Amino acid sequence: MKPVLSTEEVRRLEDLIEKEGTSKAELMELAGEFVASLAEARSPKSVLVLCGFGNNGGDGWVAADILSQKGSDVHVVTPVDPDEIPSALARHVARRTAGRDVAVHVGPSRDELVELIEQSDLVIDAILGTGFHGELRPPFNIWISALNEIGASVISVDVPSGLDSETGERAEACVRADLTATMLAPKIGLYSGDGPEFAGELVCGELYDNLDEVIGEVDHAAEFVDPVDMADFIEPLPGNIDKYSRGSVLVVAGSAMYPGAAMMAAKSAARAGAGYVTVAAPDSCANLIRLALPSIPVVAIPSDSRGSFGAAARSVICEIAPKYDVVLCGPGMTTASGCMQVVSGLLESDVPLILDADALNCLGRGSIDGIDKTPELLRRNGALILTPHHRELSRLVAGDPVHDLRSAIEASQRILWACGSDNMLVIAKGPTTAVVGVDKVLIPTAGPASLATAGSGDVLSGIIAGIVATAHARSDAWPEFGAYAVTVHSYTGFAAAAEMGERSVIATDLIDVIGQALQLVEDEAMHALTGLGAAASKGE
Ligand SMILES: NC(=O)C1=CN([C@@H]2O[C@H](COP(=O)(O)OP(=O)(O)OC[C@H]3O[C@@H](n4cnc5c(N)ncnc54)[C@H](O)[C@@H]3O)[C@@H](O)[C@H]2O)[C@@H](O)CC1
Numbered sequence: 001m002k003p004v005l006s007t008e009e010v011r012r013l014e015d016l017i018e019k020e021g022t023s024k025a026e027l028m029e030l031a032g033e034f035v036a037s038l039a040e041a042r043s044p045k046s047v048l049v050l051c052g053f054g055n056n057g058g059d060g061w062v063a064a065d066i067l068s069q070k071g072s073d074v075h076v077v078t079p080v081d082p083d084e085i086p087s088a089l090a091r092h093v094a095r096r097t098a099g100r101d102v103a104v105h106v107g108p109s110r111d112e113l114v115e116l117i118e119q120s121d122l123v124i125d126a127i128l129g130t131g132f133h134g135e136l137r138p139p140f141n142i143w144i145s146a147l148n149e150i151g152a153s154v155i156s157v158d159v160p161s162g163l164d165s166e167t168g169e170r171a172e173a174c175v176r177a178d179l180t181a182t183m184l185a186p187k188i189g190l191y192s193g194d195g196p197e198f199a200g201e202l203v204c205g206e207l208y209d210n211l212d213e214v215i216g217e218v219d220h221a222a223e224f225v226d227p228v229d230m231a232d233f234i235e236p237l238p239g240n241i242d243k244y245s246r247g248s249v250l251v252v253a254g255s256a257m258y259p260g261a262a263m264m265a266a267k268s269a270a271r272a273g274a275g276y277v278t279v280a281a282p283d284s285c286a287n288l289i290r291l292a293l294p295s296i297p298v299v300a301i302p303s304d305s306r307g308s309f310g311a312a313a314r315s316v317i318c319e320i321a322p323k324y325d326v327v328l329c330g331p332g333m334t335t336a337s338g339c340m341q342v343v344s345g346l347l348e349s350d351v352p353l354i355l356d357a358d359a360l361n362c363l364g365r366g367s368i369d370g371i372d373k374t375p376e377l378l379r380r381n382g383a384l385i386l387t388p389h390h391r392e393l394s395r396l397v398a399g400d401p402v403h404d405l406r407s408a409i410e411a412s413q414r415i416l417w418a419c420g421s422d423n424m425l426v427i428a429k430g431p432t433t434a435v436v437g438v439d440k441v442l443i444p445t446a447g448p449a450s451l452a453t454a455g456s457g458d459v460l461s462g463i464i465a466g467i468v469a470t471a472h473a474r475s476d477a478w479p480e481f482g483a484y485a486v487t488v489h490s491y492t493g494f495a496a497a498a499e500m501g502e503r504s505v506i507a508t509d510l511i512d513v514i515g516q517a518l519q520l521v522e523d524e525a526m527h528a529l530t531g532l533g534a535a536a537s538k539g540e
Pocket residue numbers: 010014024027028031052053054055056057058059086087127128129130131132133134135136137138140157158159183184
């Protein structure tokens with residue numbers, strides 16, 4: 001797992017490294033070297049380095065110096081003369097570089113800048129890093145819009161300039177990078193909001209030999225997990241196993257209006273490895289589900305007049321629920337009063353429980369001031385996993401805005417900390433999904449845009465249920481299993497897009513490739529672990 005840091009955590013880390021004997025000036029030299037090495041790998045004949053006023057600019061000046069010494073034709077653009085750069089560290093390296101074989105352009109006009117960009121093979125964006133906040137001031141807004149218009153090949157230093165490294169919000173003009181070379185550890189804003197889109201490929205320069213030790217001494221906003229971190233959680237299927245010991249799931253879902261959601265969640269749970277999946281659905285749609293899923297038993301529960309769970313549903317469902325390793329409740333269920341009763345009944349039981357979709361909306365309706373103000377509703381002995389997307393999460397915290405990764409993590413933590421339970425997990429779904437536990441936040445590999453399709457959430461909750469059911473002995477590691485499930489879902493997006501084309505994927509395609517996705521994740525985890533090199537690339 002790789003730490004992902006907030007801006008404040010990065011500052012603390014730099015201070016600690018300084019205490020250990022490596023100064024910020026040395027870190028700047030190392031950062032510049034790292035950027036220069038990435039630039040060199042692209043063999044540019046001529047490089048343009050855009051430098052700002054701060055230390056991000058300083059990294060750019062160092063890279064410019066190294067690249068010119070290695071034979072590239074290097075031009076540096078700066079808003080002020082090197083002697084007038086306010087940051088002492090950056091001023092020092094700028095003066096040094098300007099005295100060497102680079103062409104320095106101070107405050108060029110837009111036309112002059114456009115000409116410089118067009119003449120170069122590669123642009124290094126060292127305009128703004130973690131020190132950027134608020135509205136983008138001139139001349140940088142003009143520089144950045146010129147750069148994006150021309151569509152130059154760009155390496156951004158630390159973060160794309162114009163992106164807030166904390167929130168991932170972008171200014172009106174924000175560099176669209178091909179590659180972002182982030183220093184020491186990725187900043188949380190690179191995963192949030194506009195970050196993933198504008199950063200392009202992300203590589204991290206560790207810069208400091210004892211980084212692993214020192215980074216453990218600062219808090220981490222989150223940790224990035226990739227398949228290699230999942231090796232411990234992927235177990236081979238033993239031969240002497242029966243359908244029940246492979247893990248059982250009860251899917252409480254569906255209504256006359258939305259029977260498909262129940263079908264997709266149940267089929268996904270089975271495809272994700274559960275040996276025995278049962279659907280409990282209102283009798284209004286039970287037969288339809290039976291016909292669609294011949295391998296899955298369906299228990300018909302009395303409906304209300306509109307085809308949702310009726311008043312008798314709670315007692316019937318709560319009686320059968322404890323027989324399963326995990327219960328998934330919510331897809332396509334509606335928020336009728338019978339459904340609200342079912343959710344509160346299941347919460348009172350001890351069975352490991354996943355609440356998704358309408359079950360979350362039932363929770364939101366049952367707590368006017370926000371679920372974080374009424375944590376007693378969620379306190380229970382059994383494990384509890386909530387899987388809200390941003391709108392559902394916002395409803396759970398009484399309408400407080402949730403619009404990006406950072407606000408999703410904050411809202412999830414408010415709920416978890418109010419409940420104080422280490423048996424609880426919020427999987428906050430979004431373009432980047434966060435798996436939030438009471439004491440850790442995991443960010444699994446994000447999937448492609450093809451996952452943004454109706455029913456994709458039902459597939460994810462089914463995958464989570466299937467994976468959690470097969471992991472019943474490992475309840476100490478819910479966040480890791482949650483991250484594993486989210487990764488598998490992401491990989492269904494890659495695999496389905498490879499078969500169907502990114503724009504054409506529908507949720508049922510994702511279900512059909514769950515097996516492929518499980519295999520891809522397993523291959524990547526095992527190959528990386530055994531040093532066999534890169535595994536089969538995602539869906540190719
Ligand atoms: N994290 C680390 O350990 C290291 C960080 N270094 C670099 O240092 C950077 C941070 O340096 P700084 O703190 O000097 O900050 P930056 O260089 O990111 O930006 C600070 C400058 O940006 C200007 N600025 C801020 N908001 C603006 C706005 N809205 N419009 C226009 N200008 C604006 C300020 O006037 C200030 O001069 C990192 O991003 C990284 O590139 C490296 O030098 C070495 C190691």
